[in-house]
Amino acid sequence: MSVFASRRRNMVESQLRTNKVTDQRVIMAFENVPRENFISPEMKGLAYIDEDLVLGRGRFMLEPMVLARLLQALKLNGGETILDIAAGCGYSTTILSHLGQSVVGIEADEELATAAQDNLINHSVDNGVILNANHITGYPNEAPYDAIIIQGAVAHVPDAILDQLSDHGRLVTVIRDSDHKPGKASIFHRSSGGFSSTVLFDAQTPILSEFALKPKFVF
Numbered sequence: 001m002s003v004f005a006s007r008r009r010n011m012v013e014s015q016l017r018t019n020k021v022t023d024q025r026v027i028m029a030f031e032n033v034p035r036e037n038f039i040s041p042e043m044k045g046l047a048y049i050d051e052d053l054v055l056g057r058g059r060f061m062l063e064p065m066v067l068a069r070l071l072q073a074l075k076l077n078g079g080e081t082i083l084d085i086a087a088g089c090g091y092s093t094t095i096l097s098h099l100g101q102s103v104v105g106i107e108a109d110e111e112l113a114t115a116a117q118d119n120l121i122n123h124s125v126d127n128g129v130i131l132n133a134n135h136i137t138g139y140p141n142e143a144p145y146d147a148i149i150i151q152g153a154v155a156h157v158p159d160a161i162l163d164q165l166s167d168h169g170r171l172v173t174v175i176r177d178s179d180h181k182p183g184k185a186s187i188f189h190r191s192s193g194g195f196s197s198t199v200l201f202d203a204q205t206p207i208l209s210e211f212a213l214k215p216k217f218v219f
Contacts, residue, residue, distance in 0.1 A: 004036045007048040011035075011064055015050045019065045023072045029098035030068060035061075038091040038119055057109050058209055059088040062151055066185065066203050067092060070149060070172040073187045073200055076100050080146035083164065085135050086208055090116030092151055093128050103128035104142050108135050108210070135210055138164045145169060153183045153203075154211035165190040174205040177213050 012031055021027060036047035039055070046053060053061040062070075076082075080100040084093045087105030089112065096103045097120075105120075105128060107113035113132040120128055133139050137160055138148070144166035150157070150173035157173060165171060169190045176183030185200040 004034060004044075004047065008035065011048040011050075015065045016068045019069065021065070021068045021072055023075075025076070025078075025099055026068055026072050029071075029095045030064065032098065033091065033094050033123070035064075035091060037123070038089040038094075052206055055088055055112070057112055059086065059107075059109065059112060060152070060206055061088060061091055062205065063203075066174070066205055067095070067151075069201060070174075070185060071095070071099065073172050073185075074147045074149070074170055076147060081142070081144075081166075083139060083142070083145040083148040084151065085138060085148065085161070086151040087116055087130050088112060088151060090119035090130055092149070093130060094120060094123050094125055096149075097125045097128040100147065101127065104139055104145075105130040106133040106135065106139050107131075108133065135208065136160070140164055147171070149173065150208070150211070152208035152211070153205040154208060155213040156211075157188060162188060162190070162195055167192070172200075174203045176203075176205065176207055179207065183207075 036044045052063050076099040082100040082103045084105040087093045087107045093105035110132045116130040143164035146166050146169050148171040153174040153176035155177040171188040174183040174185050182202045183205050185203045188197045
């Protein structure tokens with residue numbers, strides 16, 4: 001077993017299984033996708049740390065435990081159309097390609113989006129794509145989605161994104177309006193009566209700049 005394969009196994013055993021990740025499909029996806037292949041060579045030694053991994057350009061890879069628990073909450077059965085917002089390097093989209101029928105990843109940074117799409121090709125992902133698009137507006141061209149995940153904390157989820165959920169669709173993200181307060185990993189459900197949300201667990205996930213609270217002007 002290679003060094004990275006051993007570290008990946010340790011990540012699954014010590015970061016996921018010990019933190020209430022029990023969905024075998026989610027666990028297998030994390031076991032089968034080599035996280036080290038999605039980051040620069042000088043950062044490969046950090047691939048399996050239990051922290052958010054900074055990619056630069058305002059982007060990061062979610063802490064493995066947080067990502068796994070968010071995906072587990074979606075209860076994916078393999079038949080879903082999924083939207084992955086702020087896909088970064090494409091790691092999360094690749095994980096999702098193992099869990100749903102099709103995945104659209106969007107990344108606002110054009111250079112990252114290009115690199116992420118190359119990563120999907122290199123990992124033979126044939127049911128997912130990374131597109132360069134505005135995170136705030138989601139990707140309505142392929143809506144509705146059965147599941148949506150936002151890869152970072154947000155002050156609130158824009159209605160424009162929630163409206164892209166299918167009937168009985170669900171969205172997961174971390175709600176956080178300040179770096180000084182813990183975030184709340186949350187799931188939103190769409191039903192005939194509208195939208196409802198449930199807090200899942202606390203998470204110190206960094207805030208995505210475009211989803212941050214706008215500063216108030218004081219006169």
